[in-house]
Amino acid sequence: MSELKRTQLYNAHLAAGATMVDFGGWEMPIQYPSGIVAEHLYTRHFCSLFDVSHMGRLLIEGPARVAFLQHVLSSNVQALDINEAQYCIIPNAEGGAIDDAYLYRFEADRYLLVVNAANTEKDLVHLREQIKAFDCTLTDISADYASIAVQGPKSREMLEKLSGGVQLTELVKNALGTVEMEGRTVRLAKTGYTGEPLGYEVFIKSEDAEWMWNRLLELDARPAGLGARDTLRMEAMLPLYGHEMGVDAEGKEIPIFSVPLAKFAVSFAPQKGDFIGREPLARQYEAFQKIQNRIYEGTELLPRRMMPITLIDRGVMRKDMPIYRGEKLVGYVTSGTMVPYYVAEGEGMATAYTDETAKRALGLCLIDADIQTDDIVYVDIRGKRIKAVIPRFHMSVMAPPYARPILYTPPVQGKPADGTGYRAEALELIKKAAENHLWRQKQCINLIPSENTPSRAVQMLCASDPAFRYAEHKKIAAFYDNEVFYYQGTKFIEHVEELLVEQMRQYLGATEVETRVISGQMSNTAVFSSLMDFKNRNNRKVNPQRLGYILHNHIAKGGHLSAQPMGALHDYVAVDPVTERNAVVPFPVLPENHYKIDVEETKKVIDQYRPEFIVFGKSMVLHKEPVREIRQFVDQMGLQTTIMYDMAHVLGLVGDYFQKPFEEGAEIVTGSTHKTFFGPQRGIVGVNYKPEDLKWNLWKTIESRAFPGSVSNHHLGTQLGLLMAAYEMNTFKDEYQRNIIENAKHFAKCLKAEGLDVAGDPAISYTETHQVIVNVGYALGYDVAERLEANGIIVNYQATPEEESFTASGALRMGVSEMTRFGFTKDDFAKLASIMADCIVRGKDVTEEVRKLRSEHTEMKYCFNDEAFNETLGSLMGILGV
Amino acid sequence: MAIPNELRYTKSHEWIKEEDGVAVIGITDFAQNALGDVVFINLPEAGDEVVAGESFGDVESVKAVSDLLSPVSGIVQAVNEELIDAPEMLNSDPYGAWIIKVEQINDREELLDADDYEALCAEEG
Incomplete structure (x- = not known):
């Protein structure tokens, strides 16, 4: 093995008793004495170290660096911000993969491309040929820097011990950071090849490699070899070049779009322009979309796709074993082995892992495009047909800190209800509801900040007759904008809504209030929809443009779903064509206090992004929002930005002791009426627009996006209850x-x-x-x-x-x-x-x-409680039969 | 690495112990170490015929599959069913975890004693 190359950590592997093998011309540890199974399990529950210094590390610098990378990589390089990484493929002209790679941008003016060890030389030949046409340079820095993958649920804790508690990177996948660790500069990427939700790849100067390796071992990380790296990536369904990419079992080139990750790794963004393999990849993408729609005609370019596979009967799959459905050959196993896992107990959040372990035979395959999840197939294992299935996935990374194994369970058929014997269940329901009411109202101490208990008067009014009625209404210009009601019997309800609007207007300090929205989230949706409509009001003949940029509180920093692209912004937020991501940008927070917006940094963000919409407010809220400062800055900049404060949590605090949103410069306030505001569960929108304002029509749109946009029935019972709560609030x-x-x-x-x-x-x-x-x-x-x-x-x-x-x-x-x-x-x-x-x-x-x-505390305060009031309330209760 | 004196060995790293016309067969410490974690085993059934030098089953480690070659020809008297659920016993106790017992023996491979087998391992190791 004397001609084999050795990494900076070769001696560390020998010291740990590794079994060394030839891997792509490198002498690498396949396993350590504890064995692959133990290494796999230790990664999943603690933390393992993988020497990945054999991989090629290439630095790209120079004026045309972006143009060059756009040309030779499949991904949208321009979308990559500083301190971000992206998965990409180095395509050939035919739409196959020369290699797959990761591109890192630690600094503004240089990119680090990490390629597979066995392909490095081939990649270099290709890239050096291509770079001739570009004004930039490619330097192989593999020998100058070592890389260690630190993977597993304890990885962050261990690395933060070395950084003295300094945050390594943002918490999202593919985030990068540069941190001092005990006097050494370390570059970290929240990436990895194990599927661990917590895992880092660390780049460090060669002379510091052993130091880092040994320090992490002292902190209880353990080394893991190429064997465990393979079983871990297989369980995580990550492709490996030479297995799921490259050449298939029949000797044919595997098209890039056969691999599901291609969806993320390939970009046809306009600013990317032409690149190597673009044309065949675009045709593959067309076929890919057809297959996703279960259309299999004209998809010859993508006959097979990569899927997970798991054995139902006993055995172990290996690469190149044929897969059959009936007598038809439908594909080949591309990777397969037996993988260990910790046995779990309990369900949902109570899921706990025992010390007991088990194993399952799983793998990846390239299989006919018409094979779907849950399909049964047979793998030919040395002449025997062994029953197997295509599962949805082998593992989920969505519930940190653990990568969670998903064992295949066949789909279950629900039993139809027989429709009899419900009286006993109905009775039981009443008993349980009574117990629950007593417990939550009188026995337990409720500290949920998004909840409150309304007074008895509010509760009774909510349960009274309007709860069963309709009262659709709309302002009609032909009648001088008077409200026209579409139902009869609604005179009382009409009056109630007028009074409620007046009370809420007074409370919020708003010029106008919409009370028909029945939740805080609906309030936001109605406003977002109105903003989008307002934006497009001058041209109705084309598809409306969505909103962007939007400045909001990120969900990870206390923001609520009701202002996230995955929540209420979903249908209204634009995609930035440059980044190909949602056009939202989060408020920067103070480094020493992540609960507080950093006003000075926010100003820089506003200057850079010129957001058309700013949403204050969050659900994990310890501080006032800097509405006044941001309003001043926006005005100073001369922006038409709309500023909204979603006061869901703090609606009941509007006033002298907290914030007065409109005085401070918000134009729109939304909220829910049942958190600090102690009404029934509803939403509210208030604005400070006047008829002479440009945005008066935005207010008119908000009204119409409430009705008929959001509700037909606006839950009149709780609207009545809310009026009582508003009287209470304005009094107490x-x-x-x-x-x-x-x-x-x-x-x-x-x-x-x-x-x-x-x-x-x-x-x-x-x-x-x-x-x-x-x-x-x-x-x-x-x-x-x-x-x-x-x-x-x-x-x-x-x-x-x-x-x-x-x-x-x-x-x-x-x-x-x-x-x-x-x-x-x-x-x-x-x-x-x-x-x-x-x-x-x-x-x-x-x-x-x-x-x-x-x-000692069962009597409600801050509500009307005198004798005369209670007597009248008592008569309502009598009528309601309480 | 353990190589008990009382056993005989094949060049393909099985061990064999013959007593009263019955051969007990397993894999050696060297074999399990080379395989790594054994995760699966394919066994014959009692009554099956085995042929000296030919496969009577296979063991799968995480990394690869290896045939089990029979040192003798004969009829399988018993198989170690425990290994089906706990193939890792081949790693933890290679000389305790026998795989099959063969009776009616009518042919044999060339078998090595402990010293010769140790020399073979040294050569391959």
């Missing part, structure tokens, strides 16, 4: 709002004093809202929330801005509104803080303490 808000803020600050301070890790800025007593956030440890949020619930305290488990997903939640999100409404004072919150610490920190059963504290 001063006392209520002051107490909410004081209680929240005091609760936060007491929790801190009890030894809990309270998030936020101690200088402002952690919060300026009703919310308090407590960190309980990475991925432990759900368990702690469950334990609290078992003891009678209801909280949200919540991912902080430092966590990848709700499945990795490490915090509790709490609000003081409902308990304040039931009369909790600062002293009560101090008691509650101590009870919670007993439960969370000291593991005590606090059921009795919770019950006692709660039982």
Whole structure:
């Protein structure tokens, strides 16, 4: 093996007892003494180190670097921002793959391309030939830098120990970062070839490679070889050149679009222009789209596609084994082996992994395009036909911190209901509903910040007759914009809505209010739809343009679904043709406090993106939003940007103790009426437009996007209840709002004093809202929330801005509104803080303490409660039969 | 690496122990080490005929499949069913985890004693 090349970590592998093999001309560890199975499992539950220094690292610099890369790669290089990476393919002129690769942009003016070890020489020949036509350079820096893949749920924790707690990269896949680690500069990419949701590839100077390897071993990472790398990538359904790409079992070139990742790796963006293989790839893409629509005529370019495959009967698949459906040869296994996994117990968020392990025979295949998920096929394993199936996937990466194995289960047929015997079930339902009502209203301590309990008067009004009626209405210009109602019997309801609009106008300080939207999310949808309509009002003859850029709070930094492309923005946000991604940009947050918008950085973002729409507001909210500062800046810049404040969480705090959105410069306020605002569950839109304003027609559009755009029936029962809640709020808000803020600050301070890790800025007593956030440890949020619930305290488990997903939640999100409404004072919150610490920190059963504290507070405050009022309410209750 | 003295060995790394006309057959420590983690085994059934030098089954490791070659010709008396669910026993206890027992033996491969087998392993290792 003396001619084989060795990586910077060769000695480290020998020291660890690795079995070394020839891999593409490199002497590499196939496994270490613990074996492939143990290495695979350790990666999935802890963290493994893979020496990937054998891969080719090529630096591209010079004025024409982007043009060159656009020409030789399949991806849209211009879409790549600084500190981002992208998967790409190096296509040949025929639409096949010379190699697949990853492109990294750590700096503005240079790109790092990482290619497969065995293909490096071939790639270099190709790229050096192509680069002649471009004013840029290609340097092979493979010898100067080593790379180590650090993969597994503990990878971030371990690397952050070396960075002294400094954040490595943004939490999203393909994010990059450059960090100092114990005096050495380390470049990190949140990428990998294991499918781990937490995994990094680290680039480090060759002379520092052993240092990094050994430091991570000291932190309990273990080395893993090429064997585990292969089983891990197979389970993650990631293609390997030479298996799923390159040449197939019949010796034919595999078209790039046979591999599902091609969808992401190939771009036909206009600014990319022509590139090597574009024309055949465009034809493949056409065939690909047909196949996705289950049309198989004219798809000869893509006879087969890559799919996962798993054995139902016993055996092990290997590369090139034929696959049959009936007597017809339908494809070949491209990769296959037996892969271990940890056996899970429990369901959903309560899923827990045991120490028990098992194995399953899985692989990847190139199979006829008309074969679908759940189809049964047979693999010819050395002459025997073994039953197999095409599963949806082998594994899911969507629930960090773990990559979760998905074992194949056949589709189940639901049993049709027999339609009899429901009386007993109906009775049971009544009993259960009564128990639930009693528990949530009188026995448990509810700290969900997005909830509240409406007063008895509100509850009764919600249940009264309007709950069963219709009252569609619309302003009609022919009648001087008077409301015309389309139903009879609605005079009372009509009056109620007029009064409600007036109360809410007064409360918000708005010129106009729309109350027909029945949720906060619907309020936003109606506004987004109106903005888009307003944008396109001067040309109705073409497809309307969507909105963009939009400045919003990212969901990972406390933003809510109702202002995300995956939520309410979905149908209204444009795709930026340059990045080929949604035209949204998040508010920058302060490095030392991810809950707070960084105003100065935001100004730079506004200057760069010129957003047409800015949405303030979030669901994890500790601070006031900088509406005034941003309004001033936008005006100063002379932008027509529309500024909206989604006050869903904080609608009940509008006023002296929190924010006055319209005074500060918002044009539109949306919200839900049942969080800090203690009404029934509805939405609201308020604006400050006047008839003489340019955007007055935007307000008119908002009205029509409420009705007939969003609702026909606008839930008249809760609209009636909301009017009562609005009377209560306008009467008691001063006392209520002051107490909410004081209680929240005091609760936060007491929790801190009890030894809990309270998030936020101690200088402002952690919060300026009703919310308090407590960190309980990475991925432990759900368990702690469950334990609290078992003891009678209801909280949200919540991912902080430092966590990848709700499945990795490490915090509790709490609000003081409902308990304040039931009369909790600062002293009560101090008691509650101590009870919670007993439960969370000291593991005590606090059921009795919770019950006692709660039982002292069952009478609703901040509502009308005098004798005469209660007498009249009593007669309504009598009529309702309560 | 263990090479017990009382066993005989094939060049293809099976071990064999003959007692009272019955041959107990397994794979050696060297073999399991070279294979890596064994994840699957294909076994014959009792009553099947096996032929010296020919395959009577196979073992699959994560990396690859290997034929099991019979050191003797005869009839399978018993197979170690435990291995079906726990093939990793071939890694953890190669000389305890026998694979098949063969009776009515009528032919044999050339077998090595422990010393010769050790020399063979040294050569291949």
